[in-house]
Amino acid sequence: AEAAEQLGKNVKLVERLVEWCEAKDHAGVMGESNRLLSALIRHSKSKDVIKTIVQSGGVKHLVTMATSEHVIMQNEALVALALIAALELGTAEKDLESAKLVQILHRLLADERSAPEIKYNSMVLICALMGSDEEAKAVKEISRDSAVVLGEE
Numbered sequence: 001a002e003a004a005e006q007l008g009k010n011v012k013l014v015e016r017l018v019e020w021c022e023a024k025d026h027a028g029v030m031g032e033s034n035r036l037l038s039a040l041i042r043h044s045k046s047k048d049v050i051k052t053i054v055q056s057g058g059v060k061h062l063v064t065m066a067t068s069e070h071v072i073m074q075n076e077a078l079v080a081l082a083l084i085a086a087l088e089l090g091t092a093e094k095d096l097e098s099a100k101l102v103q104i105l106h107r108l109l110a111d112e113r114s115a116p117e118i119k120y121n122s123m124v125l126i127c128a129l130m131g132s133d134e135e136a137k138a139v140k141e142i143s144r145d146s147a148v149v150l151g152e153e
Helices: 002-008 011-020 027-044 047-055 059-065 071-098 101-110 116-129 133-149
Strands: none
Touching (some): 002 027, 002 047, 011 047, 027 047, 027 071, 071 101, 071 133, 116 133
């Protein structure tokens, strides 16, 4: 936890990780950079680390990571995003909204192939997002639209 906090508060390191998250030519570098961002949040559980990652533009990469084809990476991203939403929702709110996190969570929950832990952590994240007026509105809108499509309304 101490090492994750110390590394996660290092702005230059986090900015470089975010840069590597966009290394489309090197899938391994891109994937592991995303995983390290996630690990810094998950292991430190630090508001300061979260602020550094949000301010460096890391949120969009964690949201993208939640759509990975690998369940482990999806789960790591969802746990990190849930910690962001629980500890620093105000700081990350705009980034979460622009990354269309609620819509991604809806797809993960609707996909019958999603693993149980993915569905569980998606629900935990949705609950944490309900603390934001904008995100709560998006959740309610998608829920309403799904109910109409399913003929439940």
